[in-house]
Amino acid sequence: MSTVAPTFLQSTLLVSNREITMRLRSKAFLISTGILLLAALASIVIGSVVSANAEPTKVAVQRSVINALPELRQFAVTDVDTRAEAEKLVRSGAVEAAIVSNSKVSKLGITVIGLSSPPSEVISAVSLAPDLQLLDTSKKNPLLTYLVALGFGLVFFMSAVTFGSTIAQSVVEEKSTRVVEILMSTIPVRTLLAGKVLGNSILAFAQITLIALLASVGLLVTGQSTLLGTLGPSIIWFIVFFTFGFILLAALFAAAASLVSRQEDMPSVTTPVTMLVMVPYVLVILFNDNPIVLGIMSYVPFSAPVGMPMRIFLGTAQWWEPLLSLVILLVSTAFVIVLGSRIYENSLLRMGGRVKLREALAR
Amino acid sequence: MLQVDSVTKAYGGRVALSDVSFGVGDGRITGFVGANGAGKTTTMRIILGVLSADSGTVRLGGAALTRDDRRIFGYMPEERGLYPKMKVAEQITYFGRLHGMTARDAAASTTSLLERLDLAARSNDTVDSLSLGNQQRAQIAAALVHKPEVLVLDEPFSGLDPLGVDSVLTVLREAASDGAPVLFSSHQLDLVERLCDDLVIIANGEIRASGSREQLRREHGHDRYELDVDGDLGWLREVPGVTVVDFDGGHALFETADASVAQSVLKRAVADGAVQRFAPQHPSLAQIFREVIQ
Numbered sequence: 001m002s003t004v005a006p007t008f009l010q011s012t013l014l015v016s017n018r019e020i021t022m023r024l025r026s027k028a029f030l031i032s033t034g035i036l037l038l039a040a041l042a043s044i045v046i047g048s049v050v051s052a053n054a055e056p057t058k059v060a061v062q063r064s065v066i067n068a069l070p071e072l073r074q075f076a077v078t079d080v081d082t083r084a085e086a087e088k089l090v091r092s093g094a095v096e097a098a099i100v101s102n103s104k105v106s107k108l109g110i111t112v113i114g115l116s117s118p119p120s121e122v123i124s125a126v127s128l129a130p131d132l133q134l135l136d137t138s139k140k141n142p143l144l145t146y147l148v149a150l151g152f153g154l155v156f157f158m159s160a161v162t163f164g165s166t167i168a169q170s171v172v173e174e175k176s177t178r179v180v181e182i183l184m185s186t187i188p189v190r191t192l193l194a195g196k197v198l199g200n201s202i203l204a205f206a207q208i209t210l211i212a213l214l215a216s217v218g219l220l221v222t223g224q225s226t227l228l229g230t231l232g233p234s235i236i237w238f239i240v241f242f243t244f245g246f247i248l249l250a251a252l253f254a255a256a257a258s259l260v261s262r263q264e265d266m267p268s269v270t271t272p273v274t275m276l277v278m279v280p281y282v283l284v285i286l287f288n289d290n291p292i293v294l295g296i297m298s299y300v301p302f303s304a305p306v307g308m309p310m311r312i313f314l315g316t317a318q319w320w321e322p323l324l325s326l327v328i329l330l331v332s333t334a335f336v337i338v339l340g341s342r343i344y345e346n347s348l349l350r351m352g353g354r355v356k357l358r359e360a361l362a363r
Numbered sequence: 364m365l366q367v368d369s370v371t372k373a374y375g376g377r378v379a380l381s382d383v384s385f386g387v388g389d390g391r392i393t394g395f396v397g398a399n400g401a402g403k404t405t406t407m408r409i410i411l412g413v414l415s416a417d418s419g420t421v422r423l424g425g426a427a428l429t430r431d432d433r434r435i436f437g438y439m440p441e442e443r444g445l446y447p448k449m450k451v452a453e454q455i456t457y458f459g460r461l462h463g464m465t466a467r468d469a470a471a472s473t474t475s476l477l478e479r480l481d482l483a484a485r486s487n488d489t490v491d492s493l494s495l496g497n498q499q500r501a502q503i504a505a506a507l508v509h510k511p512e513v514l515v516l517d518e519p520f521s522g523l524d525p526l527g528v529d530s531v532l533t534v535l536r537e538a539a540s541d542g543a544p545v546l547f548s549s550h551q552l553d554l555v556e557r558l559c560d561d562l563v564i565i566a567n568g569e570i571r572a573s574g575s576r577e578q579l580r581r582e583h584g585h586d587r588y589e590l591d592v593d594g595d596l597g598w599l600r601e602v603p604g605v606t607v608v609d610f611d612g613g614h615a616l617f618e619t620a621d622a623s624v625a626q627s628v629l630k631r632a633v634a635d636g637a638v639q640r641f642a643p644q645h646p647s648l649a650q651i652f653r654e655v656i657q
Contacts, residue, residue, distance in 0.1 A: 004463055005431050005434060005463055006460075006461070006462075006463040011461060014457070014460055014461055015461075018457060022446075022448065022449070025448075173446070173447075174444075174446075177444040177445065177446065177447060178440070178442035178443060178444030179444035179445055179446055180444070181408075181413060181440040181442055181444065182438065182439075182440060182444065182458065182505060182506075183461070184413045185411040185412065185413050185433070185436070185438045185440070186434075186458065186461045186462055187461050188430065349408075349413065349414070351442070
């Protein structure tokens with residue numbers, strides 16, 4: 001025979017290539033990815049379009065005071081001649097507030113008229129603000145912090161679960177269709193596992209990079225480059241952490257799935273792994289303002305992909321912290337791969353019922 | 364020459380194979396016969412390295428097999444399986460490439476194999492759209508795509524219609540005439556009898572007999588003779604060295620280890636009257652099998 005023995009890398013690439021090709025051929029996958037990407041883009045575009053198109057507050061202003069007032073450009077101003085006219089407009093709802101002259105009661109010589117509650121926007125526009133100094137300017141807007149936490153958590157959770165179950169399905173498919181025995185007689189089991197993990201990790205990496213790119217482009221197009229500047233570094237770290245974190249999860253998903261031989265038995269073994277993925281998602285949403293919880297999360301391997309970028313965004317991580325956490329993640333990923341491939345190797349030929357974890361780990 | 368040497372395997376406490384040894388000669392088609400659970404599949408899995416033996420070795424040309432040597436093996440497992448959503452040709456090519464073929468060689472070999480197996484028209488269909496018989500042919504193509512130099516096939520004929528059986532037979536004979544050792548297992552003893560040069564019989568994890576078909580015939584089971592005459596054959600029971608298997612007036616089926624005894628029986632029958640039929644019968648594989656596994 002004229003063939004040469006393929007190297008570990010060549011076989012791994014062949015397997016991962018097949019995983020990617022078959023996945024890209026699945027319509028369900030393409031559609032769900034398209035929806036996810038559109039949703040990411042839409043949330044940014046719609047958000048900024050809505051805020052840009054917000055109607056300016058309508059205010060009626062008496063002509064006699066209009067020149068005495070500071071800039072009223074943010075309001076849609078209606079000129080009126082008398083106070084009675086202004087009150088009429090406020091009562092009818094045609095304007096939200098009115099500014100009329102009143103030299104007796106106020107230093108400014110004006111009265112602000114509202115309907116039932118004080119029109120705070122107008123009041124602050126015509127008031128003299130005292131000098132303000134904030135001591136802690138690093139504190140981010142809590143709503144923004146929440147949204148960023150939700151974004152990281154959601155993207156991590158969705159991508160990890162999507163590609164984790166893809167790899168689990170692909171493992172069980174090979175067992176349930178029995179094709180696994182031919183594969184095992186052709187290439188080493190390690191190669192098969194490596195190819196699957198690689199193929200799905202590439203897909204997962206491509207997907208979240210695309211989401212990150214779309215989100216960045218969306219922020220730029222809608223003129224929010226300042227926000228992009230603060231978010232940028234944490235997005236890049238998120239991609240790095242996610243990639244290695246996903247390899248760890250993929251090995252776990254593959255090992256768990258190899259314990260069963262039928263698609264319908266799969267949830268019973270992959271649910272514990274899915275739970276692991278859900279923990280960082282829930283924690284980051286509940287505790288995105290708690291430095292202790294975030295600190296711990298940023299070092300625990302499977303929650304680091306969410307925890308560390310969050311701390312980088314908040315500016316609470318020292319420069320060396322992401323590097324240290326990445327090393328911890330890499331070491332645990334290597335450990336899980338060794339463990340996972342042993343489970344995988346020991347379980348592949350056991351058909352029928354569920355293989356016990358203890359048996360799968362035995363030498 | 365593929366040689367299995369003192370291979371032993373136990374699952375938990377149950378012994379699946381005990382001291383199994385036999386050889387598969389170059390260019391010889393060897394039938395591997397045994398009841399369900401006798402140890403055929405376990406033996407084949409150990410030959411392919413999918414399972415590891417507790418002790419014993421498998422050699423090819425005298426040297427212990429390595430993973431790399433097994434690349435030139437073509438294997439068809441008892442548990443059939445292909446990727447259901449992959450196209451036939453794409454899938455066969457994929458297996459060729461996993462064995463180390465270049466993309467072009469794998470594609471060329473796939474095309475010619477599918478032609479020979481009458482499956483060319485279905486090349487671009489997914490496997491799950493094929494009939495069972497055609498899936499079986501695709502399976503055979505997957506085992507042969509890399510032009511293996513040793514063939515190990517577990518029940519290659521099960522599920523095939525007579526035409527399918529013929530096309531697989533042709534492919535196996537071609538492989539053997541190119542000098543490949545071919546080992547296959549089957550329950551269909553008549554097929555094994557038609558096809559194989561050598562036989563290995565296994566029962567309860569032990570090899571009960573192995574050797575060429577003729578040799579096994581000589582060692583196990585005796586030649587039988589069928590005799591039809593116009594008169595009565597009652598005297599046959601008294602002839603020394605003869606065992607009567609079946610008797611009905613002028614018809615008898617008898618066994619004797621000595622061909623000259625059969626000839627003297629014939630002479631006496633001719634002397635007694637008209638002989639309608641005298642037919643020596645070689646023992647069938649089914650007979651040998653039953654005798655050996657008892």
